[in-house]
Amino acid sequence: MAYLVSHPDEVKVISSRFGKGAADIDRYLELDGYKAVQMALQMGSEAVINEVKASNLRGRGGAGFPTGMKWSFVPKESAKPKYVLCNGDESEPGTCKDRLIFEHDPHAVIEGAMIAAIAVNAHKAYIYIRGEYRYLLEIMQKSIADVYARGFAGKNIFGSGYDLDVYWHGGAGAYEVGEESALMESLEGKRGVPRIRPPFPAVVGLWGGPTVINNAETLASVPHIIMMGGQKYADIGTPKNGGTRLFCLSGHLEKPGVYELPMGYNLKKMIYEVGGGISNGRKLKAVVPGGSSTPVLTADEIDIAMDFDSVAKAGSMLGSGGVVVIDDATCIVKFALRTMQFYRHESCGWCIPCREGTDWLNKTLTRFHAGGGLAKDIDNIRYLAENMLGRTFCPLGDAAAMPTIGFVKKFREEFEAHLEGKPCPFEKHGAISQLPVMSH
Amino acid sequence: MNFSDQLEARFADMLGHYPTKRSVLVPFLLYTQDELGYLTDEAIEEIAQRLDLTALEVRNVISYYSMLRTRPAGKYNVQVCTNICCLLRGGEEILEHARKKLGVAVNKGISEDGVFSVEEVECIGACSWAPAMQVNYDFHENLTEAKVDEILESYRKKAQQ
Numbered sequence: 001m002a003y004l005v006s007h008p009d010e011v012k013v014i015s016s017r018f019g020k021g022a023a024d025i026d027r028y029l030e031l032d033g034y035k036a037v038q039m040a041l042q043m044g045s046e047a048v049i050n051e052v053k054a055s056n057l058r059g060r061g062g063a064g065f066p067t068g069m070k071w072s073f074v075p076k077e078s079a080k081p082k083y084v085l086c087n088g089d090e091s092e093p094g095t096c097k098d099r100l101i102f103e104h105d106p107h108a109v110i111e112g113a114m115i116a117a118i119a120v121n122a123h124k125a126y127i128y129i130r131g132e133y134r135y136l137l138e139i140m141q142k143s144i145a146d147v148y149a150r151g152f153a154g155k156n157i158f159g160s161g162y163d164l165d166v167y168w169h170g171g172a173g174a175y176e177v178g179e180e181s182a183l184m185e186s187l188e189g190k191r192g193v194p195r196i197r198p199p200f201p202a203v204v205g206l207w208g209g210p211t212v213i214n215n216a217e218t219l220a221s222v223p224h225i226i227m228m229g230g231q232k233y234a235d236i237g238t239p240k241n242g243g244t245r246l247f248c249l250s251g252h253l254e255k256p257g258v259y260e261l262p263m264g265y266n267l268k269k270m271i272y273e274v275g276g277g278i279s280n281g282r283k284l285k286a287v288v289p290g291g292s293s294t295p296v297l298t299a300d301e302i303d304i305a306m307d308f309d310s311v312a313k314a315g316s317m318l319g320s321g322g323v324v325v326i327d328d329a330t331c332i333v334k335f336a337l338r339t340m341q342f343y344r345h346e347s348c349g350w351c352i353p354c355r356e357g358t359d360w361l362n363k364t365l366t367r368f369h370a371g372g373g374l375a376k377d378i379d380n381i382r383y384l385a386e387n388m389l390g391r392t393f394c395p396l397g398d399a400a401a402m403p404t405i406g407f408v409k410k411f412r413e414e415f416e417a418h419l420e421g422k423p424c425p426f427e428k429h430g431a432i433s434q435l436p437v438m439s440h
Numbered sequence: 441m442n443f444s445d446q447l448e449a450r451f452a453d454m455l456g457h458y459p460t461k462r463s464v465l466v467p468f469l470l471y472t473q474d475e476l477g478y479l480t481d482e483a484i485e486e487i488a489q490r491l492d493l494t495a496l497e498v499r500n501v502i503s504y505y506s507m508l509r510t511r512p513a514g515k516y517n518v519q520v521c522t523n524i525c526c527l528l529r530g531g532e533e534i535l536e537h538a539r540k541k542l543g544v545a546v547n548k549g550i551s552e553d554g555v556f557s558v559e560e561v562e563c564i565g566a567c568s569w570a571p572a573m574q575v576n577y578d579f580h581e582n583l584t585e586a587k588v589d590e591i592l593e594s595y596r597k598k599a600q601q
């Protein structure tokens with residue numbers, strides 16, 4: 001069970017039902033559940049899309065694409081069935097927010113998926129949950145069964161004449177499947193390799209039908225937007241960055257945890273006030289602001305607003321909301337190596353720049369951290385990473401390259417400190433273990 | 441081969457979810473593995489036949505997903521995360537401790553009594569509660585070496601019952 005935390009600066013929208021037993025459908029109904037979907041049925045497709053557009057809600061999976069706009073790309077008429085797909089394959093290192101939503105407020109995800117379906121006139125919605133989250137899949141299975149038992153899903157929902165089915169689906173361990181087109185492949189019973197785009201999923205998605213795919217947190221935000229109105233939701237955040245987001249504070253903090261804060265909340269405050277500051281009285285060295293794929297920020301780059309545009313301006317990304325805090329006793333080379341070890345393990349192997357690039361970088365960083373590095377390796381690491389950028393079907397190649405470039409660029413002196421066989425200058429040292437790659 | 445009634449019911453229910461049979465594959469493989477301990481040759485043949493696939497097509501899918509295995513694991517598979525957030529809070533030390541305690545090599549082998557295997561895994565979504573591990577599907581978080589000892593002991597006892 002994931003633990004709940006609290007801070008006075010929190011604005012509880014998505015987390016408003018956390019800790020209140022809302023996984024129970026009766027409790028969810030008491031807490032205004034399934035009202036928004038009935039409103040959406042009355043409003044109709046266009047009005048729902050406009051409300052979500054007005055909310056400035058942007059994709060919480062990491063890319064930050066405006067949700068209302070995404071929905072508006074789905075063609076009105078389609079010979080093939082349309083689908084709504086909830087991406088609950090949360091696996092970006094540093095990210096553990098969807099877990100709380102699925103545990104404490106699973107009906108909000110279902111209701112959000114239903115509203116998305118009404119918005120694009122789809123009649124089937126799938127909720128995909130990563131394989132490791134079995135207990136959450138079980139909560140979701142029960143929630144869906146409860147929804148059918150009440151007649152909220154299936155034929156003629158809420159007496160509206162609208163048919164809408166909701167299904168669960170489970171993964172079996174693959175970071176890559178969090179990528180939208182790979183997730184569709186996985187749901188179709190295949191290896192999770194990405195698809196070429198265009199065509200985009202909004203036009204050709206699941207089983208060839210137009211598909212809206214949204215992150216679980218995005219969908220869980222939707223019922224609140226319908227209830228409070230898009231404008232009111234937008235007003236919580238900063239321009240073009242509506243509402244709140246669940247920030248997952250982790251690493252060397254006194255009070256790590258998942259906190260719901262308004263978009264644009266100051267990162268420095270997030271670390272020192274909400275997160276209680278650096279643990280063990282140490283000093284801050286660096287922050288990975290939005291999950292493992294986002295470029296690192298140094299200790300003097302953190303006085304920024306945490307919204308998509310401000311973090312982009314600072315040279316990184318808001319990403320998935322995973323704020324990883326690193327203290328001054330940590331070896332950045334080791335951290336970069338562990339990051340790359342992950343991407344090497346998770347690269348699906350479909351695109352050569354990613355498959356070979358992550359392997360080369362992993363080998364080089366392993367040798368480098370072990371003291372076998374050469375001066376030219378430092379530029380080579382950066383050169384290799386830069387040559388992966390934009391050259392793959394999906395963003396996994398970029399996700400591996402971007403943080404690596406950041407580590408070399410901002411912590412070059414730490415790489416240099418490892419040269420000429422010198423032992424790692426930080427206390428913890430040892431050969432990093434190697435995970436097997438796709439060998440079972 | 442015959443599946444248990446429970447697995448048969450699961451299969452029948454899932455078939456109704458999708459327009460194509462094949463879509464059942466990934467979650468159903470995991471449910472099958474949960475029951476058998478691993479994906480046996482017979483199970484792979486059976487699933488392939490039911491979904492109009494070849495066994496090779498099923499194996500291709502199995503080889504992609506980290507959680508699916510074609511060899512047995514311990515009754516309790518101890519999966520320790522060492523990804524970045526766990527790394528910062530001692531994940532590697534936890535893995536090393538579990539390995540020593542159980543006397544099993546990481547990512548291979550089962551303890552002599554068949555109870556435990558140890559895996560080093562990638563992010564399990566417990567970043568704010570690091571370091572963390574999963575024993576089968578159960579999450580254990582904010583770990584210390586002492587806490588790991590207690591947890592492993594409780595599973596050892598469970599295995600003896």
